[in-house]
Amino acid sequence: MDQAESLKHEEYMRRYMGAQTPLRAYVLSVVRDFHLMEDVLQEVAVAAWRLYDSYDPARPFLPWVLGIARNKSVDAVRARKPAVLLPPDLLLTLSEEAASCSEELTERRSALSTCIQKLPPTLRGVLLLRLDENLGVDAIASRQGRSPNAIRKLLARARAFLAECTGRSLTLGAG
Numbered sequence: 001m002d003q004a005e006s007l008k009h010e011e012y013m014r015r016y017m018g019a020q021t022p023l024r025a026y027v028l029s030v031v032r033d034f035h036l037m038e039d040v041l042q043e044v045a046v047a048a049w050r051l052y053d054s055y056d057p058a059r060p061f062l063p064w065v066l067g068i069a070r071n072k073s074v075d076a077v078r079a080r081k082p083a084v085l086l087p088p089d090l091l092l093t094l095s096e097e098a099a100s101c102s103e104e105l106t107e108r109r110s111a112l113s114t115c116i117q118k119l120p121p122t123l124r125g126v127l128l129l130r131l132d133e134n135l136g137v138d139a140i141a142s143r144q145g146r147s148p149n150a151i152r153k154l155l156a157r158a159r160a161f162l163a164e165c166t167g168r169s170l171t172l173g174a175g
Contacts, residue, residue: 012052015061016045022062022102023069030073039104040076058145062102066095082095107170115165123158 023044048055048065055064070091071113116124124157137155142147 008052009049012049016048016065018066019062019102021067022098026066026098027069027073030070031076031095032093033074036076036080040069040072043072043076047072060099063095063099066099070095105121108166111166111169112162115162115169118165119158119161123154123161127158130155 005017008166012028023041024037026042028034029039031037031040044065051068055061074091113154116127126140126144129135130137135143137148137151142153144151146154
């Protein structure tokens with residue numbers, strides 16, 4: 001494999017891996033079987049790679065690969081139970097909704113990550129103990145040498161800050 005082909009493959013893998021969550025959700029919603037979903041996703045990955053030269057990088061990758069997933073999912077359902085297909089217009093709507101939700105989720109995660117970094121150190125520390133280490137209020141209070149009520153108040157302030165910050169960030173991004 002030459003360097004250009006290697007770079008193309010890396011680009012494809014980066015895009016495909018970034019689309020995994022909505023692809024999995026979409027395929028599972030159509031085939032309704034976890035094991036069949038895994039098989040279909042393998043077929044989608046191979047088919048998308050074969051067709052990758054026809055992909056226009058100026059357009060979003062997710063809707064393109066969801067189109068392939070829609071076709072592979074329908075084929076898989078037909079092969080198993082011919083009479084249990086969803087109507088084509090509903091399949092199209094599902095794939096469009098999956099693409100839309102994925103883009104919105106990515107924006108929300110990015111905004112939340114940025115806002116977490118803006119938290120005052122005390123609030124960020126308490127929040128990370130709660131989320132990263134999955135500690136309860138009493139354990140955080142013990143570790144921080146504070147009362148459980150003080151920790152609850154700090155967590156409430158952190159949540160309020162994050163809600164306001166992400167809301168503002170998403171509103172500015174949409175405007």
